[in-house]
Amino acid sequence: MQMISQPTPIAYALKGISPKMGSPNGMDVVMSFSDEVTERKNRQLLGVCDVSCLSRFAIKGPGTAQWLEANKISIPAIANSWKLQKSGALVLRLGNSEFLIEDQPEGKLCAALNVADRKTLTGLYKVERSDVALILSGNQVLSLLSELCTLDLREKALGENALVMTQVAGISATIIRQSLNNEPVYRLWCDGTYGAFMWDTMLEIAVEHGGGAVGFSSHYKL
Amino acid sequence: MKLLQCPMNGTRPISEFVFGGELRAMPNPETSTDKEWAAYVHNRNGAPGLKKEWWYHGPSGTWFIAERNTLTEEVLRTYLFGQETAA
Numbered sequence: 344m345q346m347i348s349q350p351t352p353i354a355y356a357l358k359g360i361s362p363k364m365g366s367p368n369g370m371d372v373v374m375s376f377s378d379e380v381t382e383r384k385n386r387q388l389l390g391v392c393d394v395s396c397l398s399r400f401a402i403k404g405p406g407t408a409q410w411l412e413a414n415k416i417s418i419p420a421i422a423n424s425w426k427l428q429k430s431g432a433l434v435l436r437l438g439n440s441e442f443l444i445e446d447q448p449e450g451k452l453c454a455a456l457n458v459a460d461r462k463t464l465t466g467l468y469k470v471e472r473s474d475v476a477l478i479l480s481g482n483q484v485l486s487l488l489s490e491l492c493t494l495d496l497r498e499k500a501l502g503e504n505a506l507v508m509t510q511v512a513g514i515s516a517t518i519i520r521q522s523l524n525n526e527p528v529y530r531l532w533c534d535g536t537y538g539a540f541m542w543d544t545m546l547e548i549a550v551e552h553g554g555g556a557v558g559f560s561s562h563y564k565l
Numbered sequence: 566m567k568l569l570q571c572p573m574n575g576t577r578p579i580s581e582f583v584f585g586g587e588l589r590a591m592p593n594p595e596t597s598t599d600k601e602w603a604a605y606v607h608n609r610n611g612a613p614g615l616k617k618e619w620w621y622h623g624p625s626g627t628w629f630i631a632e633r634n635t636l637t638e639e640v641l642r643t644y645l646f647g648q649e650t651a652a
Contacts, residue, residue, distance in 0.1 A: 422573065423573070423574065437625070438573070438625070438627075493566070493577075493578045493580075494577070507574070508574060508622075508624040508625035509574075509577065509581065509624050510578075510580065510581050510623070510624055513580075515623050515624035516624065517624075
């Protein structure tokens with residue numbers, strides 16, 4: 344059977360350039376935009392990276408916390424917070440009874456949850472998501488966020504495991520700050536249909552600050 | 566910048582919120598008269614004063630109640646529906 348790759352939500356914004364592409368998890372994303380030195384410079388100054396291809400699983404309903412714990416997921420204690428699993432997977436608690444889980448590139452947690460038995464508990468509703476997921480990195484990242492978001496997202500204002508749902512460039516988005524490969528980065532998820540707009544908007548600002556687009560392989564080695 | 570306190574997400578700019586109308590008790594559609602039902606569907610109280618209103622925080626999808634003085638534009642408190650006593 345022929346496997347068909349799914350385009351990334353930012354595919355439209357990539358028209359006209361020819362970056363090195365790859366298909367982790369069956370989605371066509373940019374692995375690198377330029378040579379390794381430039382990618383590293385952008386990543387460390389102000390880099391915008393598309394990681395929409397990471398597997399995600401979302402579920403909501405009154406029985407969700409109990410069901411996740413029964414499936415050996417360590418969940419955040421309160422809404423609007425997140426927790427890292429031993430596997431590196433992120434568990435985001437979007438509300439009292441709504442969760443979003445995102446795997447590392449070769450993680451299997453989302454695939455396992457997709458086929459896990461949900462009939463033993465009532466009040467479980469799987470949520471279909473088509474997020475654009477971005478990694479914002481570099482020492483100038485707050486300059487970008489302060490232009491697009493009204494909230495103070497500095498380290499002292501945004502708690503270590505806090506999650507905020509706010510508007511970025513006028514688009515509803517979920518933001519956390521985490522450490523990735525020992526570098527502090529911001530993670531952002533928003534509806535995939537806004538992907539090209541979000542990408543273009545962020546990239547324009549990133550370039551103004553001397554940064555730019557960063558490929559998937561700059562953050563993850565496959 | 567105008568700010569509003571979301572009971573789930575904290576203080577946010579007003580641009581993140583949508584007004585959902587005044588909180589009003591719905592008459593029983595089985596027992597109310599046509600006049601009472603028509604008044605509920607079509608009439609609104611436009612007199613300024615302290616009102617309980619529905620507001621919606623778009624990014625998180627949270628509906629909540631705000632007690633707002635529509636004359637002075639002062640928001641006294643906000644809380645999730647049904648959690649008035651806890652606020």
